[in-house]
Amino acid sequence: MKLSSSLFLTAIFTAATASNVLDLNPETWDDVVGQGKPGLVEFFATWCGHCKNLAPTYEQVADAYSHVKDKLFVAKVDADGVGKELGRKYGVTGFPTLKWFDGKGNYEPYESGRDLESFTSFITGKTGVKSNIKPPPPPAYQILDYTNFDEVVMDPKKDVLVTFTAPWCGHCKAMKPAYEKVASIFETENNCLLVNVDADDKKNEALKTRFGISGFPTIKFFPKDNKDGIAYEGGRSEADFVNYLNEKCGTQRSPKGGLLDTAGRIADFDALANEFFVASADLRDSIYQKALTLSSTVGDASKHYLRIMEKMVNGTEAYYEKESKRLASILNKRTLAPAKLDEIKIKSNILRAFGEKPAEDNESNIRRAAAEL
Numbered sequence: 001m002k003l004s005s006s007l008f009l010t011a012i013f014t015a016a017t018a019s020n021v022l023d024l025n026p027e028t029w030d031d032v033v034g035q036g037k038p039g040l041v042e043f044f045a046t047w048c049g050h051c052k053n054l055a056p057t058y059e060q061v062a063d064a065y066s067h068v069k070d071k072l073f074v075a076k077v078d079a080d081g082v083g084k085e086l087g088r089k090y091g092v093t094g095f096p097t098l099k100w101f102d103g104k105g106n107y108e109p110y111e112s113g114r115d116l117e118s119f120t121s122f123i124t125g126k127t128g129v130k131s132n133i134k135p136p137p138p139p140a141y142q143i144l145d146y147t148n149f150d151e152v153v154m155d156p157k158k159d160v161l162v163t164f165t166a167p168w169c170g171h172c173k174a175m176k177p178a179y180e181k182v183a184s185i186f187e188t189e190n191n192c193l194l195v196n197v198d199a200d201d202k203k204n205e206a207l208k209t210r211f212g213i214s215g216f217p218t219i220k221f222f223p224k225d226n227k228d229g230i231a232y233e234g235g236r237s238e239a240d241f242v243n244y245l246n247e248k249c250g251t252q253r254s255p256k257g258g259l260l261d262t263a264g265r266i267a268d269f270d271a272l273a274n275e276f277f278v279a280s281a282d283l284r285d286s287i288y289q290k291a292l293t294l295s296s297t298v299g300d301a302s303k304h305y306l307r308i309m310e311k312m313v314n315g316t317e318a319y320y321e322k323e324s325k326r327l328a329s330i331l332n333k334r335t336l337a338p339a340k341l342d343e344i345k346i347k348s349n350i351l352r353a354f355g356e357k358p359a360e361d362n363e364s365n366i367r368r369a370a371a372e373l
Contacts (some may be wrong), residue, residue: 004185008057008174008276012350016340017275019059019063019072020059020063020065020066020069020074020349021042021058021059021062021075021076022073022074022075022076022085023075023077024076024077025043025074025077025082025083026082026083026086026351029083029086029310030075030077032073033075033101033105033170034101034103034104034105035103036103037070037071037072037073037103038072038073038100038101038102038103038127039074039075039100039101040061040073040074040075040098040099040101040110040123040125041075041076041097041098041099041100041121042058042075042077042096042097042366043076043077043079043083043086043087043090043092043097043098043099043205044076044077044078044079044095044096044354045078045079045080045081045096046078046081046094047080048080048095048096049093049332050096051077051096053094054114055098056220057114057115057116057119057156058074058076059076060116060133061116061119061120061123062074062189063124063132064116064119064120064131064132064133065129065131066132067132068129071129072123072127072129073129079086079092079095079266080095088237090107097109100109100122100126102296110122110282111340112218113167113236114168114169116133117136118167119194120133125154125210129238136333137185139180139196139346140180140183140184140187140194140275141179141180141193141194141195141196142193142194142195142196143195143196143197143198144162144195144196144197145198145201145203145204145207146182146195146204146206146207148315149197149207151194152319153195153227154222154227155220156224156225156227157191158191158192158193158222158224158225158351159191159221159222159223159224159245159248159249160192160193160194160195160221160222160345161192161193161194161195161219161220161221161222161241161244161245162195162196162197162220162221162222163175163179163194163195163196163217163218163219164196164199164208164211164213164216164217164218164219164220165196165197165198165199165202165216165217166198166216167293168200168202168216169200169216169283170215171216172216172217175217175236176211176234178237178238178241179194179196179236179241181238182194182238182242182245184257185238185242185253185254185255185257186245186251186253186266187338188338189249189251189253189343191249192195192245192249192251194245199216199218200216211229218231219231219232221244221248222230223248232244232351238255239255242254242255243255246260248249253365255329257258258331258341258342259342259345259346259347259349261349261352262349263342263346263349264301264343264345264347264349264350265344265349265350265353266298266301266302266305268294269294269298269302269350269353270307270353270356272287272290273305273308273309273350273353273354274353274354274355274356274357275287275314276288276312276354277320277354277355281314284309285313286313286322287309288306288310288313291305291306291309292302292306297365304346304347304350304351305350305353308323308350308351308354311355320351320354320355323351324351327344327347327348327351328348330344331344331345331348331364
């Protein structure tokens, strides 16, 4: 005896408590598909490796809409087993095949990405029903298309790294976490930008042709003085991207986040800082005056050197130790905004210059030691 539609749905939901994906077959198909609710159906085969890889994400998709089972469904059918005839009926020639069915049983192929974000974006776009998952935060890099590409990338004041990707591209997906992290590292670098273009989107076809994009991902660097684009052929790790951008943009970012220990340092001021640190109190004022004169050639970049000298001009060495610890504590906690942390890091770097031997002295010692061998 065949269950009624309502009894069938109750039974299948309670029987499959571990899964919100409806497992359909020829006997149960008509109780779900074409009965007023739209839904996504995966036609799979038990031996299919791609189907097995998709299964965890597909479960997440069903879970994401488990609160609205009265409005839509997420289902699957073994189209190489008990549901082979259904596979033939709906033109399934490979696995997995995904199709979207409206409430009347009309269908269309699902051709978007096979990640959770792509699935939920598609379903919500079709139904207006929101998933119960929290949307991911917007990426730190800019997402551009044909409408704003030139405004950002062709700006002669900006150095720009562009990834041309496709939603279905496995290599693009593998690269995405590193690219996202690097974009966050460069968040405060207003003139060194990381952006992304979906070059597989038909609306961006002109950009794809313009820059000769024939595979994904394609990565190009657009420096201030060359807006034709330079092919990026380096590695795709966080360190690879960071080192490349530091070289091309003149930045001093660390692959671990924040700034390098050399950021903000000026060689001529480092020498004066060390000279000031070891000098007696009566000589410090004359060294400070030298620094003040030199500052007219470098401007605002010297302000931290001068302020530290002003704090220590009367011989208050205790300031050096106390301030070093204070700045280190702030940097370790990392609770401030990125721009403020950059400022603290630069001040810490410059403060450290007072207690270090100048680089040229170290090189002289190495040469002297080598001559004595």
